[in-house]
Amino acid sequence: MRNPILLIGNDINNISKGQSWKELLQDIVNFCLPEGSVQLDDRKPFPLLYEEIFLTAIRQAHINEADLKTFIAKKTLAIQSNEIHAEIRSLRPAHILTTNYEFTLEGVIPTAYDGIITERVFSIFRKYIVDNIHYWHIHGDCQNPLSINLGFEHYGGQLQQMRNYVVSGTTYSSPQTPKLSLVRRMHLKEPIREDSWLDLFFTKDIHIFGLSLDFVETDLWWLLTYRARQKFQKNTIPVRNALYYYIPAEFVKGAKFKLDMLAANDVKVIDIEAKDKPAYYREVIRRIRQL
Incomplete structure (x- = not known):
């Protein structure tokens, strides 16, 4: 791909x-x-x-x-970079969304911020561009310690900002930020400019790996369920993109309860046999490259 x-x-x-x-x-x-x-x-x-x-x-x-x-x-x-970080970059992805705070995926600490507005605490627009790859730190980043999403209060505030952007509309003072909600803009068939990582979840295929998606990730589970409801229940906007979740085959049985929920939320689960962790990630990268 x-x-x-x-x-x-x-x-x-x-x-x-x-x-x-x-x-x-x-x-x-x-x-x-x-x-x-x-x-x-x-x-x-x-x-x-x-x-x-x-x-x-x-x-x-x-x-x-x-x-x-x-x-x-x-x-x-x-935290130090490893060979898998470099192999991920070799895919030349258009966008990398990450819950990680550090910059091992970039391979360097970015020297400039590229989001449309500067966010002190939450991460709706938090973006760095390195070597033409757009990196979205959706749970904050190390250069802005107050943005690091750790506690229940921070998760609640992040979810509130996400829901405003997607569902009810924003109140940001900057003229660069869209005021209408993402759903409203899609319903009106306005062009989606990819101002936020949230735009991608409703418009582009996304490959998810290295992420346990524990149920404490309330912001991401809300996003998955809201997208699925738009697709199957409300039908107010077209949701035609695909989400893929990769998991080592050895964990499938123990994670069935979670994988069932992902499947219900229109996420395609792909299990992969591998002898160890590096081999597993190399196979994930290989499969994405060959799509």
């Missing part, structure tokens, strides 16, 4: 040597709290665990959230 559009999550970084996610969580706790103040537990959804850490730190250590997010930004910025 020429110039595909990709949505990529953090799992591709797990090939790189360095700090694990669990170690990062422990470092976050150690940074802002006395030992034993918060217990890490896999049963705690991360956005709520972050709120527990932060709210406990406010009371016990009077920490500023900007300082905490700056610490997290520095930690994640240290």
Whole structure:
């Protein structure tokens, strides 16, 4: 496929040597709290665990959230690129959407911001262009620590901004931003300029990999369900694009509950056999290239 559009999550970084996610969580706790103040537990959804850490730190250590997010930004910025990042770039994708905060996909730290407006906290227009590839950091980026989407409050605000852009219309003061909602503009058959990564979800085929799509990703699950409702229930706009979700075959049985929900939301699931993680991602890239 020429110039595909990709949505990529953090799992591709797990090939790189360095700090694990669990170690990062422990470092976050150690940074802002006395030992034993918060217990890490896999049963705690991360956005709520972050709120527990932060709210406990406010009371016990009077920490500023900007300082905490700056610490997290520095930690994640240290993640190293690996060969898979380079192979993804070799696809020459038109757009890469990512939930990652660092710039391993770009291969360099961008020197200029390319979104139509500068966003301090949320990420509707957050874009960098590197070597003619458009990179959308949909959960924030390390150069703007307050934009890093971690807690339940931030997820709620992000979803609110997303729904405004897609459904009800925006109130941004900048004349560059569309005021009519995406759905309204599509209904009126106005040209979609790809001002936001959200435009792509309703108009272009997207290949999703390296992203667990846990149910704590409430913003992305809302987007999937709203798109599916537009296609199958409301029929107010044409939704003709396809979404593809890639998963290692060894995880299919254990993830059936999630894959069933993806299928219900008009996402095509593609499982791939591979001997290890690098081989799996190389096969994903190969299949996308050959489409």
